[in-house]
Amino acid sequence: VSLSHDSAVPVYRQLAGLLRKRIATGVLAPGAPLPSESSLMGEYGISRDTVRKAMDVLREEGLAVTVQGKGSYVTTSVDSQG
Amino acid sequence: VSLSHDSAVPVYRQLAGLLRKRIATGVLAPGAPLPSESSLMGEYGISRDTVRKAMDVLREEGLAVTVQGKGSYVTTSVDSQG
DNA sequence: TGGGATTTGTTCGTATGTATC
């Protein structure tokens, strides 16, 4: 699995889609920690800025929650307020 | 206070003028921090590029100084070298 | 109590591409 800079789809959206699929398929279960920013940077050879934009997307979609100093986690029922 | 895209005056110059007035009237005193790029982006619904162009104008006029990782500040006497 | 490592939060610096006027 890799990301392309030669795509019409921005890299940060490609990464968001990739993580979204892991969540949808249960590879990342509710409450599970998502990879840290630095690990995603290293794994895909992208900048922190791009990683964070991808996380922004997932948070807006309600799929992830982030805690400063800890990390990001797949949303659980208690994280949802709807 | 808002900015218009339907003006002969570019948005970045409108923003520069708006901040210049705040400085002139003392709303923003010497040494005071100016709003961050992201807050100005959000407040006026404009891009970072446009915000930065406005700050360029203020710096050229000697009204503001900018420090990476910190922010921009209204010029004080010690900031001036003339 | 303290210090270091890890992680996220926020800020500015720079470059490139695209679209519009």
Place this chain on the structure above:
DNA sequence: TGATACATACGAACAAATCCC
């Protein structure tokens, strides 16, 4: 052609929260 404006992407610095020893 050039100025304006937005989006994307990578860097760099500083700040704050967490965790562990």
